[in-house]
Each structure stands twice: as C-alpha cells, then as structure tokens.
Amino acid sequence: DFNLSTDWSPGPASPAGSSSRDPGGTLAYMAPERLRVIAEPELAPPPCPAARHRADLYALGLILREAITGVPPDVPPPDDSLRSGRSLAARLASERSSGDPCDRPRLASVPPGLRVILRRCLAPAPAERYANASQLAEDLDRWRAGRPLAHTRSPLLVNVGRWLRGHRKAFTAATLSVGIGGMCTVAAAHIHAGRSDLSDRALEKYIGLAHDLDFGARAFWSYDPRDSRGRPGNPSHAERLFTAYDLLDDTTSDFWNHEDLIRLKEPDASDARAWIIEQALVYGIEAARPENAPFREDRERAYKVLNRIRQDCRLSVLDGIARLLGSQLGLPGEPQHSPPERESPPWLEDYLEGVLAEVLRPQEAEAIGFDPSSIGHASAVTRYKAAISARPDLYWPWYRLGAISYRNGDFETADRSYARCLDRRPGDVAVLLGRGSCAFYLGRDEDAIRWYRRVVEKAPRWPVGWRDLALLGARTGRPELVEQGLARLNRAGTPDGRRAIRDLNGHLALAPDLKLNPFVQVAFADHPGFDLGDAPDELDELGTQGMLADEYLARGDLHEAIRLYNRILELEPGHLATRFNRAVTYQRQGEIAKATEDYRQFVADPNVELLIERKPTGLISFLVLSGEEALSGKPKEAIRLVEEASVMADRTGRYRGEVQYALARACVSAARQDPSMLTKAARALESARASHPGYIERRFYTDPALADHRAELAGLIGGVDF
Structure with a gap:
C-alpha cells in the first residue's frame, strides 16, 4: 500500500475519546x-x-x-x-x-x-x-x-x-599478490570506518534523545518534594526512550549490552545508561501513584522495563518500586530469572538514590522500603555530589546537582554545575538557559543577556528562550529585548508561543515596580492577542492574579498557582472559584487534608449552586467529600452529598455519569451494614453507564472501593467489559 490516495497530514480533530481518521498506508x-x-x-x-x-x-x-x-x-x-x-x-x-x-x-x-x-x-x-x-x-x-x-x-x-x-x-601472479594485499588493507580501513560510523550514529541517537527540547526528557522530571509538588510528565516521552533502546521489545534481552550503548565511548556510555535507568525509575514511581491506578497498561510497561534492567545488573535501588508495581498488578511474586552477574558501579547507586531523594513523597518512600529520612533536597544534593566525586566526567550528576541547587536558591553551585555540563555539551540549550537565569539572580545582568542570546540563536523556535529574554529585558530596563521577544513569540503563532506570551504578560502585570519604558507598554498593547485570554475590560489586579494562577494550574506549575490563590483568598476570602481551584491544586500536590478543608468550605457556602451553574466542574468537590466520608465510615453522609450533587448535575446536564458512579461507591460502603444497598449501587452503575458510556469500564476493575462486592455487582448489571 503506497498511500497514494491519502495525504500525509493528520486527520481533523476528533471528539474526545475517539480515534482520528485512518492515516492511510501500511x-x-x-x-x-x-x-x-x-x-x-x-x-x-x-x-x-x-x-x-x-x-x-x-x-x-x-x-x-x-x-x-x-x-x-x-x-x-x-x-x-x-x-x-x-x-x-x-x-x-x-x-x-x-x-x-x-x-x-x-x-x-x-x-x-x-x-x-x-x-x-x-x-x-x-x-x-x-x-x-x-x-x-x-x-x-x-x-x-x-x-x-x-x-x-x-x-x-x-x-x-x-x-x-x-x-x-x-597481470602476473605478482600483480595479483599486490592487488590482494592492497584490497585487504582497504577492506580493513573500510571495516574500521564502518565501526566509527556506527559509533557516531549511536552517539547521535543518544544526544538527539537526551537534548531534544521537544522530547521532554527534562520535562518528565518535574517533582519538588519540598512542597509536595508532583507535576506528572508525559508518559509517551519515557515510552519513546524505552522503545528506542528496545526495553519494551521481547526479542532482545541484555539492556546493558544494547548495540547502541556498547558502541558509545566513555563517558557517554555510562551517561546514557544512567539517564535511561533514571527515566525508568521516575516512570515507575509515576505509574505507581494512586492517581494512575486506572492506567494499568502504564504500570505493566513500567514493571516490564524495570525488570529488564534488573535482570542485567544488580541495582537494589530499583527493587522496591518493582515489587510495589508487581503487587499493584496482582502478580504472584518476583519474575523468575537467574541473578545477574553484573554489579552496579557505586556511583550509579549514588546517582539513583539522589533521584529517589528528589522525587519521592514520604508515604511512597515507606511503600518501597526507602528510608523516609533520606528524602528531600539536602539528601539528593549529598548523593549527587558522591556520584560526581567518583565520576566527575559524567554529565547527568552535574545537571541534576545544578537543577536542584537552582531550585534551592544556591545559584553559585547551580552556575558551576551548569558550567561543567557545558564542558561536555557546549550546545545544550537547556543548560545555556540555566546559566542565564543563574547570572540574573547573581546580579550579572550582562552575562545573563549574553547567555539568553545564545539560547535564542541556537533554538530560535523555542518560545521559552524568547519569553525569558523578554522578561529579562523588562527587569533590567532594556525595552529592545522585550520588543524582540514579544515580536518573535507573536510571529510564531503556536500554542506554546501564546502560552509564553500570556506568562510574560502575567509576570509584568504582577510586577508594578518594574520601570518599563513607555515604548514597551505601547508595544505590548499593540500586539494582537496579548492579553490574558478573554479578559473583560474592567479586569482588576485580583482578576489578573486569578487568570495567571489558572494558567499556572493548567501548565502544571502547582507551586506558583498555590502562591497566587493564597494571595487572592487573603484579599477576598469568599472568592468561591478560587477556593475550589486551590482545593484541586492541593489535591494534585497530594496535600489531601488541605484540599478536603477547602472542598468543605466550598460545599458549605450558600452561593455554591450559583457558581456550579456557571462552573459545573465544582461538582467534583461533592464527589471527593463523599469518598472521604465513605472511607471514614459515614456512608449516610456520603450518600447525602452525592444525592445533592445529583440534583445539580441534572440541572446543568454535566457530570451525570460521574455522580452516579460516586453514588454507587457510597452505596457499596453502606452495604457493609445494609446488604440491600447493593441493589441501589447496581442501579447507580447502570445509570452511570447510560449517561457516560465507557466511564465505569475504565474504573470498575481497579477501584478498591468496589473490591469486596465487585463480582456481585458485575452479576447484577449483566457484566462489565474491561
């Protein structure tokens, strides 16, 4: 099939949950x-x-x-x-x-x-x-x-x-002898050149994956246990890496001696292995988190990748998360394979322990057998420095030390670490950006501008570089930099560019002390699309902060979103939409107690129904609280909350399936005291399936709240296809 009748371009946008049209070809x-x-x-x-x-x-x-x-x-x-x-x-x-x-x-x-x-x-x-x-x-x-x-x-x-x-x-026999000797020499040269070419390709593949700004190798790592931020990355980024090195392929066995790894020279070979294992570890931690329970296939992939690595090398740091995933998947025990003969180098154990210290939440550390007192940024810094002491020639320990030092405000250490990274990879755009940011906070404005200019020269289509250059221009009173950044972002016309513009605008709106040239203010006003969404003309400082906070929440920058939501609620404690958004943000951070308190205040407010008519997502608060009451042994209160939400769901026509499913969960909780409630639970499940086809199928077999009565419920509703 030569794809002659179908264009290459992807099909038009499809409704949520449906496939795009067949792209054609085989x-x-x-x-x-x-x-x-x-x-x-x-x-x-x-x-x-x-x-x-x-x-x-x-x-x-x-x-x-x-x-x-x-x-x-x-x-x-x-x-x-x-x-x-x-x-x-x-x-x-x-x-x-x-x-x-x-x-x-x-x-x-x-x-x-x-x-x-x-x-x-x-x-x-x-x-x-x-x-x-x-x-x-x-x-x-x-x-x-x-x-x-x-x-x-x-x-x-x-x-x-x-x-x-x-x-x-x-030709005489002597001529043939000379010719054969010459051919052997040339053949040997060709073999050597072929090997060099394969080595170059292996290096190009690794560098292309590790330093591709669109790949998300660094974006996948966005955790900050210091404030419980858990911004998940895109699993497809990690899966692309695992696919590239055959970790999801059953036909290859030895990851450590993968052809594209053994062709790398040192220190690139060690760097590549450390990075791939790091990504597998973070992917496993992310897959094991409770919010990802519905995505069994991600857990299966994470379990498979970790065990492929473990069977090639003894890495005790991977054992705990692999066992946890196996338990979550209901597997009987450890996979059967002979113990690996290869011992992991001590620097690699140090590096991966730094990873765990940086990304784990306290309850997760206990679940995988990692000492909770060893998590946090201070422990991570110690472990990264130990890895660097053993292998100062590597890239990733220096990069992780630089990134975590930057977040801790230790800009001198961060700058030195980034400088060592650039010794290895002079064109690494993400590190150039890091050096520019360090220079700014260290008061070296001209150095910061120089680094940012190198960023936009090397990656002219990367909106982050232009945004930060413009912001630096505003902070340092350089209007020409603001104009250049703004013009380039508008010219790009991409979603990332528009987000960068809104981000820049929000920073400037919340920084009235910045002494901007009037020319810059006119330039901002004249650029089409340079406003925070569809903001009303009378948008005040409170509204500006709210829209910027919502933008941070949408981008997953939970720490900044919380900071702005707190500021709004200090000025206006009765701002219901902000209280609900802060609750959602706390929940995503894993701070359940704070989220629950905000949800309770939201639900108890006399104006909640008016807000839900405008913002039906507020119904989530009733469902979350219902689940909390069921877990606390208060099924009647759990049912009351869901029934109240059901009235509003019918009125708005939204979230009917989700509300009915929550009612089923509450009724199952009540069935511990009154078995007849299972019938009501089954009716609610049928209503959920009718209102939202496919919704219960995605949750029914993984929901622990239904575990004790799952078989009985499936029989009452005629089965559930998983």
Whole structure:
C-alpha cells in the first residue's frame, strides 16, 4: 500500500475519546519519517513531493528485501486503541532511524552490489536515498549486467573484482599478490570506518534523545518534594526512550549490552545508561501513584522495563518500586530469572538514590522500603555530589546537582554545575538557559543577556528562550529585548508561543515596580492577542492574579498557582472559584487534608449552586467529600452529598455519569451494614453507564472501593467489559 490516495497530514480533530481518521498506508512498509507523522501528528510538517517520493522508494526497498529473503517486515500487530497505533509507529520509526538495514544474518548470502542498492533504498535519512525511481531502476539494470553502479558507490571489493576479471591476462601472479594485499588493507580501513560510523550514529541517537527540547526528557522530571509538588510528565516521552533502546521489545534481552550503548565511548556510555535507568525509575514511581491506578497498561510497561534492567545488573535501588508495581498488578511474586552477574558501579547507586531523594513523597518512600529520612533536597544534593566525586566526567550528576541547587536558591553551585555540563555539551540549550537565569539572580545582568542570546540563536523556535529574554529585558530596563521577544513569540503563532506570551504578560502585570519604558507598554498593547485570554475590560489586579494562577494550574506549575490563590483568598476570602481551584491544586500536590478543608468550605457556602451553574466542574468537590466520608465510615453522609450533587448535575446536564458512579461507591460502603444497598449501587452503575458510556469500564476493575462486592455487582448489571 503506497498511500497514494491519502495525504500525509493528520486527520481533523476528533471528539474526545475517539480515534482520528485512518492515516492511510501500511505501517510495516512505511519510511521512518512517515511513521513519525503518525506517532506525533501534532508535530508533523506537511511533506514536499520529493519527501513523499523518497518515502515510496523506502517502501519499495522493503518489498525488494522481502522478495530477496522471503520474509516480510517484522511488525507486531497493534490493538484497537489509537495510542497503541501511535506507540507502534514511534517504535518502528526509532528502529528504522538507526542501525544498518542490511546488517541481518538472512542477507549474508545477498551479493554485495545488490546489498548496496538495498541499503540506499532503506537509508534512514530521505536525502541519502535515491532521488527518483529511475535512478533505482538504472542501478538494478547495471547490477544485473555486471556494470558499475551509476547512482550508488559499489563496494570497493566488487569494483576491483570486476576490473580484474576484464584484465586477467595482463597481470602476473605478482600483480595479483599486490592487488590482494592492497584490497585487504582497504577492506580493513573500510571495516574500521564502518565501526566509527556506527559509533557516531549511536552517539547521535543518544544526544538527539537526551537534548531534544521537544522530547521532554527534562520535562518528565518535574517533582519538588519540598512542597509536595508532583507535576506528572508525559508518559509517551519515557515510552519513546524505552522503545528506542528496545526495553519494551521481547526479542532482545541484555539492556546493558544494547548495540547502541556498547558502541558509545566513555563517558557517554555510562551517561546514557544512567539517564535511561533514571527515566525508568521516575516512570515507575509515576505509574505507581494512586492517581494512575486506572492506567494499568502504564504500570505493566513500567514493571516490564524495570525488570529488564534488573535482570542485567544488580541495582537494589530499583527493587522496591518493582515489587510495589508487581503487587499493584496482582502478580504472584518476583519474575523468575537467574541473578545477574553484573554489579552496579557505586556511583550509579549514588546517582539513583539522589533521584529517589528528589522525587519521592514520604508515604511512597515507606511503600518501597526507602528510608523516609533520606528524602528531600539536602539528601539528593549529598548523593549527587558522591556520584560526581567518583565520576566527575559524567554529565547527568552535574545537571541534576545544578537543577536542584537552582531550585534551592544556591545559584553559585547551580552556575558551576551548569558550567561543567557545558564542558561536555557546549550546545545544550537547556543548560545555556540555566546559566542565564543563574547570572540574573547573581546580579550579572550582562552575562545573563549574553547567555539568553545564545539560547535564542541556537533554538530560535523555542518560545521559552524568547519569553525569558523578554522578561529579562523588562527587569533590567532594556525595552529592545522585550520588543524582540514579544515580536518573535507573536510571529510564531503556536500554542506554546501564546502560552509564553500570556506568562510574560502575567509576570509584568504582577510586577508594578518594574520601570518599563513607555515604548514597551505601547508595544505590548499593540500586539494582537496579548492579553490574558478573554479578559473583560474592567479586569482588576485580583482578576489578573486569578487568570495567571489558572494558567499556572493548567501548565502544571502547582507551586506558583498555590502562591497566587493564597494571595487572592487573603484579599477576598469568599472568592468561591478560587477556593475550589486551590482545593484541586492541593489535591494534585497530594496535600489531601488541605484540599478536603477547602472542598468543605466550598460545599458549605450558600452561593455554591450559583457558581456550579456557571462552573459545573465544582461538582467534583461533592464527589471527593463523599469518598472521604465513605472511607471514614459515614456512608449516610456520603450518600447525602452525592444525592445533592445529583440534583445539580441534572440541572446543568454535566457530570451525570460521574455522580452516579460516586453514588454507587457510597452505596457499596453502606452495604457493609445494609446488604440491600447493593441493589441501589447496581442501579447507580447502570445509570452511570447510560449517561457516560465507557466511564465505569475504565474504573470498575481497579477501584478498591468496589473490591469486596465487585463480582456481585458485575452479576447484577449483566457484566462489565474491561
């Protein structure tokens, strides 16, 4: 299927929960750039005709390889979910973007000249393939006729052999000896060059993943246990990494000796292993958190990845989280495999213990057997310094020390750490940004501007760099910097750019002491779209703070959101919308007691029904409190709260399914004293399914509140498909 009748561009936006339209084509025969469009349609640029043509030549190369070997491309079938198809496309794209497509045992008998043609058809980079099909056809004809290839360099040994056959009588035995010796020398040089090329590709792959600003390798790590902030990252970022290094593939076994890791030189090899294991550890912690209980497939992937790493190397720091995930998945015990012979280096244990100290919450530390007194930023700093003492040549311990020191306000240490990172990776844009921020807080304004300018020079499409440069210009009284940043962000016209503009505007609105040139104020006012959403004309300071706080909440910056919500409630304690938003933020932080108190004040307010008519999401407060009352052994109060929410849900037409499901949970709690309440619970579940198809299926089999009566309830409602 050459995808001739379907455009590359992704389909139009689909309703929530539904699949986008079929992108066309067959995954097994797609080029890596085409697969990346399917895996990440939101990042996909429209292809030019030449790109489409070379993607077709890649597919033709796969068919040629299949014709030669009799074996089709090895592609596992996806399930029916959209996410599965995208994950499979990402995995195939990663596999086809690295390695040698002709380096397979079944191609060993293929003549070298034909292997060269095949290798060019299947080159990962489109520019390295044939420009058009006529070139491929000509080279195939030339190979059949025993003539030199016109559009691809034939292997040296093939060309020399062909020349010798045509001049056999003109050469003596001595000439042949010299020729053979020369060929051996050249062959050895080619082997060495091939190995160097593979090493370069392995390094390019690692650097590309680790330092890609769009990949999210650093964004996935956004935890701050000091204030219980738990901003989750995007699991697809970690899954892309695991796919790239075959940790989700059952066909490979030894992660430590993965071909793209052993080809790296030191210290890159150690750095890459440390980073991959770090990401697996953080992914496992995130998957094990209670809020992710409905996502069993994420827990299964995390468990699989951790155990793949553990079977290759003794890493005690991974044992606790792997056991916790196994328990959550209901698995009988540890996977059966022989104990690994490889001992982990002490610096790696120190580094990973620093990771745990930085990201774990106290209750999570106890659950995995990690000393709760060893979590927190001070312990993390100690462990990172221990890793650096053993391996000062590594990148990631320095980076983590710099990042955590920056958050702690130790800008001198952060700046020194970032400087060591740049010794290893001079073009690392995230670290350049970090040095600029450190310079600003250390009072070195000109140095800060210099670092920020390097950021926007190296990553001109990254909105964060332009936003921070503009903000620095405002803080230092440099209106030209503000104008440059604002103009570039507006010109980008992307969602990230618009968010950066709103963020910048909010910072300026809340900083009246900034001495801005009037020219800058006019520039801000004249730029279209430069306001906080659809703000009314009379938006005052309180409204500005509220909109900025909501923006922080939407971005996941919970600490800043709480700070602003606190300021609003100090000025206006009866601001109901702010109290509800603060409760939601506390809940996401894991501060359940504070969230519950805010929810109680919200529910008890006499104006709550008026607010819920305008903001139906406020119904969540009733459902959360109902769950708390059920856990406290007060089922009647739990039912009362849900029934009150049910009246408002019917009035607004929103959250009916969620409310009925919460009623079922409350009735199950009451059934401990009155078994007849199970019938009412079953009716509520049926109503939930009718109001919100698919909702209970996603929760029914993982909800601990239903554990004691799950089988009976499933029978009463005729079964639940999971």
